[in-house]
Amino acid sequence: MKLNSPLQLSLPVHLPDDETFNSYYPAAGNDEIIQSLQACAEGRTEGAVYIWGPEKSGRTHLMHAACAHANELGRSSFYIPLGIYASISPALLEGLETIDLVCIDDVNAIAGHPVWEEAIFDLYNRISEQKTCSLVLSASVSPVDTGFLLPDLLSRMQWGLNYQLQPMADDEKLAALQRRAAMRGLQLSEDVGRFLLNRLARDLRTLFDVLDRLDKASLVHQRKLTIPFIKEMLRL
Numbered sequence: 001m002k003l004n005s006p007l008q009l010s011l012p013v014h015l016p017d018d019e020t021f022n023s024y025y026p027a028a029g030n031d032e033i034i035q036s037l038q039a040c041a042e043g044r045t046e047g048a049v050y051i052w053g054p055e056k057s058g059r060t061h062l063m064h065a066a067c068a069h070a071n072e073l074g075r076s077s078f079y080i081p082l083g084i085y086a087s088i089s090p091a092l093l094e095g096l097e098t099i100d101l102v103c104i105d106d107v108n109a110i111a112g113h114p115v116w117e118e119a120i121f122d123l124y125n126r127i128s129e130q131k132t133c134s135l136v137l138s139a140s141v142s143p144v145d146t147g148f149l150l151p152d153l154l155s156r157m158q159w160g161l162n163y164q165l166q167p168m169a170d171d172e173k174l175a176a177l178q179r180r181a182a183m184r185g186l187q188l189s190e191d192v193g194r195f196l197l198n199r200l201a202r203d204l205r206t207l208f209d210v211l212d213r214l215d216k217a218s219l220v221h222q223r224k225l226t227i228p229f230i231k232e233m234l235r236l
Contacts, residue, residue: 016064017068018183019060019061019064019065019068020064020065020068020069021034021037021038021065021068021069023061023065023179023180023183024058024061024062024065025168025172025175025176025179027165027166027167027168027169027172028166028169028172029166030165030166032163033051033062033163033165034062036049036161036163037049037051037062037065037066037069037136038066038069040066040101040134040135040136041066041067041069041070041073041075041077041101041134042069042070042073042075043075043100043101043132043134045134046131046134047128047135047159047160047161048124048127048135048136048137048156048159048160048161049134049135049136049137049160049161049163050136050137050138050139050143050157050160050161050162050163051136051137051138051139051163051164051165052138052139052140052141052142052143052162052163052164052165053140053164053165053167054140055140055203056203056204056205056206057165057167057203058165058204059105059138059165060081060105060138061204062138063079063103063105063136063138064079066101066103066136067079067101067103070100070101075100075101076099076100076101077099077100077101077102077103078096078099078101078102078103079103079105080092080093080102080103080104080105081105081106082104082105082106082107082109082110082116083105083106083109085109085110085113085116090115090116090118090119093119093120093122093123096123096126096127096133097123097126097127097129097130097132097133098130098132098133099133100132100133100134101133101134101136102123102127102133102134102135102136103136103137103138104120104135104136104137104138105138106138106139106140107120107137107138107139107146107157108139108140108141108146108147108148111146111147111148111149112147112148112149114149114150117148117149117150117153118150120153121150121152121153121156123135124153124156135160137157142162142164143157143158143162144158168204170197170202173197173202173204173207174190174193174194174197176204177193177196177197177204177207177208177211178190178193180208180211181211181215181225184211184215186211186215186218186225187224187225188211188225189225191227192225192226192227192230195227195230196210196211196230199234199236210234213233213234214230214233214234217229217233
């Protein structure tokens with residue numbers, strides 16, 4: 001993914017090129033979330049968008065997708081995963097109001113850390129005054145359950161649009177796996193896909209990571225994705 005800010009280079013993160021809106025398979029009820037994030041990436045909305053759901057529910061994929069979409073349009077973007085807040089500085093937030101799109105992942109990770117809470121609050125205010133930057137935040141909990149100590153920050157989190165990611169049904173996870181495989185030039189039959197769903201953790205992050213491993217293994221061994229091959233590679 002294109003890096004539009006020199007500050008991004010100082011973050012110990014990698015923004016994958018394959019996590020886009022096209023590669024995201026939405027669960028029923030999540031279409032409006034995607035539309036809102038696309039509007040943010042395109043600069044068609046003001047204020048903040050807050051999305052929440054459990055870990056490995058697809059929040060990070062959507063944040064990456066929004067940045068990728070903005071970059072494709074020649075707009076600047078900045079992605080911050082606050083799950084690693086201990087290894088980065090709140091100073092990274094300074095001046096971000098001049099970026100077209102700012103995506104802050106796992107914002108509830110800094111709850112209870114006054115310096116970080118103040119820094120996020122100040123960024124919120126600068127973005128509100130600037131009115132040229134779209135802000136997207138994600139968390140594992142709803143705004144009221146974040147546990148922020150700063151009342152004004154808690155209030156800010158409840159501004160704007162607030163969405164809860166709906167979980168995927170098994171048939172949707174299977175379709176998502178098949179789409180991901182097809183994008184890699186792999187053929188994933190329904191039987192093989194359901195085998196993976198039944199034998200592995202059912203979150204898409206785990207399933208996609210395993211599919212990536214199987215993709216590499218199939219190239220090395222020149223074999224198709226069959227259940228016996230998967231059992232051999234994964235030692236199931």
